[in-house]
Every structure is written in C-alpha cells, then in structure tokens.
Amino acid sequence: MTKQVAVENFTRSCAGYCVATYVLGVCDRHNDNIMVKQTGHLFHIDFNKILGDAQMFGNIKRDRVKFVLTSDMAYVINDGDRQSDRFQHFIDMCVKAFNILRRHANLFINLFSLMLRSGIPGITEKGVEFVQRALLPGLTDTQATSMFTRMIQESLSAKSTQFNFFIHNLAQMKFSSHNEGALLSFVPKVYNQQTDGKIKHVEVFGIQKRYTPEKHYIYTLKIVRENQKVPTYIFRIFPEFVEFRNKLAAEFPLVNWPPLQGRVWSAPVGGKRWVLLGRSHVKAVAENRKSEIERFLQDLFCASGEIVHCELVYTFFHPLLRDEQEAQKERIALPKLREENRSFSEKKTSPKSPTTPENPILVQSKQGQLKLSLEYVKDTLHIMIMHAKDLPMVGSELPSPYVKTYLLPDPDKQTKRKTKVVKDSTHPTYNEVIEYKLSQDVLRQKLLQVTIWDHDVLRENPFLGAVYVRLRDIDFTNTVSQWYKLEKLQITDTNAL
CATH class of the missing domain: 3.30.1520.10 (Phox-like domain)
Known part of the structure; x- marks a missing residue:
C-alpha cells in the first residue's frame, strides 16, 4: 500500500462520508466516532443519532454544521500541500455523488416511508421529511452543486467542530490511564x-x-x-x-x-x-x-x-x-x-506601478486554467464558475482571486457580474452560479468574457487571466463543463474592464 493510494482512498471515502452523513443527518460526529483504516479509508461508527436528531448542550445543538470536515482532513486530501487541485477534485466527487442521490430522491423517500412502522428508533415522519429537505428538491444540479460547495466551506471554517472535539477530549481524559x-x-x-x-x-x-x-x-x-x-x-x-x-x-x-x-x-x-x-x-x-x-x-x-x-x-x-x-x-x-530563516526575513514585493483600467497589471509568470459549466434552461444562461488552478503569484505573494463576467459587446456594463474573493490561493474554488436571462437568438450574438483578478484593497487589482467563449459555438442541448486556458486580455472595450 503506497502513500498515494492511501491518500486517494482517504479522499474518496471522505467524499462519500460527507455526502452520506449529510443526507442521513448523522449526528454525534466527534473525533472518536470518525475512524481511519491503515489503507486510508475513512468510516463512521455509532449511528445512535440520525436524521437530524442532534445531541444538545442545554438548548444548544452540538452538531452545528451539515457534516464534519476539518482542516486536518483537508490537509490529508491535499497531501500536505495547500496550493493544489486535489481538494477541487474532492469537491467535484462530493457534488457528483450528491446529485446522483438527488436523481433517485423518490426511491429514498419511499423506502424510508415504508420503514415508518418498523419500530426502528429514529425512523419517524419528521425523519423522512428531513431526508427530503436534505436532497434539495426543486433545485437544478447546478444550484445544488453551489449549495453543497457552500456547506463544504462552512464545515471547514466552523469553530463549533473544534470546540466539540475539545470538549469530548476533556471528557475522555478522565478515563485515560497514567501511561x-x-x-x-x-x-x-x-x-x-x-x-x-x-x-x-x-x-x-x-x-x-x-x-x-x-x-x-x-x-x-x-x-x-x-x-x-x-x-x-x-x-x-x-x-x-x-x-x-x-x-x-x-x-x-x-x-x-x-x-x-x-x-x-x-x-x-x-x-x-x-x-x-x-x-x-x-x-x-x-x-x-x-x-x-x-x-x-x-x-x-x-x-x-x-x-x-x-x-x-x-x-x-x-x-x-x-x-x-x-x-x-x-x-x-x-x-x-x-x-x-535564522533572521526570519521575507521577500518584499516591489511597489506596483500606477495603472488604469485601460492598462491593467498583467501577471504572466504562469498560465493557469479556469473551469466553467454552461447550461441554458428556461431562457436563462446559467454559468457556473467552478475552479481555477495554477494561477500566477503576484510578486512573491499569493493572489486573492475573484472572477468577473461580461457578455460582449456591452458598452454600458449591464452584464457585469462578480464572484466572491478567495483569499490567498492559486487554486480557488467558487462553484457560484451567474445567470443571464436572454433568448437564444440574442445569446448567440454574444461573446462571454470571463476574467480573473487579484483583489487588492490599496492598489489597482492585478489581472491574472481571461477566458473567451463564443456562445454561438456552444451546444446548449447539453450542459457543457470544461477547463479553459487563461489568456491575455484581448478585448479592448474599456467599459468591460
């Protein structure tokens, strides 16, 4: 068993664990109930609390997040490297598995409904309703992908999980031997x-x-x-x-x-x-x-x-x-x-020269990529900004990238849309959906411009790369998802910058 195989096993089983515990509402997920085999496979034990039946500290729920995903788990998935596409691959596996389950939502609801009279603890009408809500009925796969990605980000940043682990460790110390x-x-x-x-x-x-x-x-x-x-x-x-x-x-x-x-x-x-x-x-x-x-x-x-x-x-x-x-x-x-390192000195970035929107800072030390998903449903173009990878550094600093989109030509900037900023990352994940309500005839006359910028509070935002998609070349009968290489800024329309 090589280390790479063990990390891959951990990543895949962790993705399945996150989706399954969310849909089934498995609670009481402290660090003694999450196990890892020597092969890297992660699994959960103790299913006494399911279907959202969370343990309480008085009036406070112990399980405050949809599922437990800690920074330690992310560290293993990334194989000890923060700036990589491994965690993006993990997110893609999670949302793919989640959307597969959603397509069979009726089957799961019917099976749980049949078990209502079985006497199994925790299987109640409220439990069946919990599973139905968890599968996000009424949302498209694109919208569900965006929603599940936000759950992953919330779980990673949750302080309640760390506190829950800490309290459990204190309780377990009472039963530890001296050795x-x-x-x-x-x-x-x-x-x-x-x-x-x-x-x-x-x-x-x-x-x-x-x-x-x-x-x-x-x-x-x-x-x-x-x-x-x-x-x-x-x-x-x-x-x-x-x-x-x-x-x-x-x-x-x-x-x-x-x-x-x-x-x-x-x-x-x-x-x-x-x-x-x-x-x-x-x-x-x-x-x-x-x-x-x-x-x-x-x-x-x-x-x-x-x-x-x-x-x-x-x-x-x-x-x-x-x-x-x-x-x-x-x-x-x-x-x-x-x-x-003995003096702990760090490189200082040179001051950025003044720029104008017509002459943005170009950072071209590394050609990155951007993954987009395009879908046309009910006279609306859905653009999912999924991931970016291998973005260039800005001087010696990590970029804090965000994405802007336009449908060109657009002299009045009516189609300008922006994503959130992901701090300090050359491999950001967004999974944000941007929508444009247009007929296909109008849409096919447009050029989709997607640009990535480094967010700088004090100076002009450096330009990291651009993607151009001629919408007349897209087959909108199917969802189109692919990686695009970032290019230089080709469109000189200053209103689009």
Missing part, C-alpha cells in the same frame, strides 16, 4: 535513546509559514545525534511545544521550567492543563515564540541526564512521517533556509 496520558497527542508511540540514538544537540533552524488550510507558522528543529553524520530535521508547531513543556513539568515538577507565551490555566482535569489564547498566526508572535523556544531548549539540555535522555524527550524529537514530507518540500530551498 496513556504521558504520551504526546501527536506521537502515537514512545521512543527512547536506544531506538533513536543519543541526541547531542538541538537548535531552532528556522520558521516557515504554512496553511492547513489556515495560516500558521511552523518551527524547524535541527537535531544532531551520535554516530549520525547527517542531521535530521523535524517540524513542530507552537501548541506541540506547549504540550511537551507541560508534560515535562508534570514529570519533573521540581525543575523551574521557563514559561511559553500565550497561555492561561484552565480548570484541572486529571492534572493541570494549558489553553492557548490570543493571536497566534502573526509574524511578530512567531518571532517572540521562537526566542522562548530557544530558551526552553537551552534549559532542557542543561538539565540532568535523567531529564535530557528520558523517553518523553526522545518521543518529542522523534522524526514523524509528516517531518519527512516537510523536509522533502524544503529540500530544494534548503540553502535559502540556511541563509535567511
């Missing part, structure tokens, strides 16, 4: 000096910005061991240092361990606990924390041998699979890391 509590949450096994080799030196090698998909900073540690000529590199985030420090403080309470920034005490549950507060995704905070980590490591390796070479230390500094993946990604830029 289980001593393990670090992000390392499944215990390692020691015999298994990994004696550590001679550890230093903070650098800091990098990462996305999972949220922005955060990760610290690179260089580890030198006896009888190993080549050092190893591991990557840890700040909360993992905090957990490591707290476990050391619990195991060696007589040592005055230096504090780490951004913490408060919470109510004790099986001992003392730390909770991180404040803005943790800011460069200045990352720099301050780097200094604190360095002081903490200095004190650690000046301690007695009993502490320095305990199992907890070797477990924290043990290279994980994710460390190998991070090291492979940084291998090309390793000389740059050695030169620049």
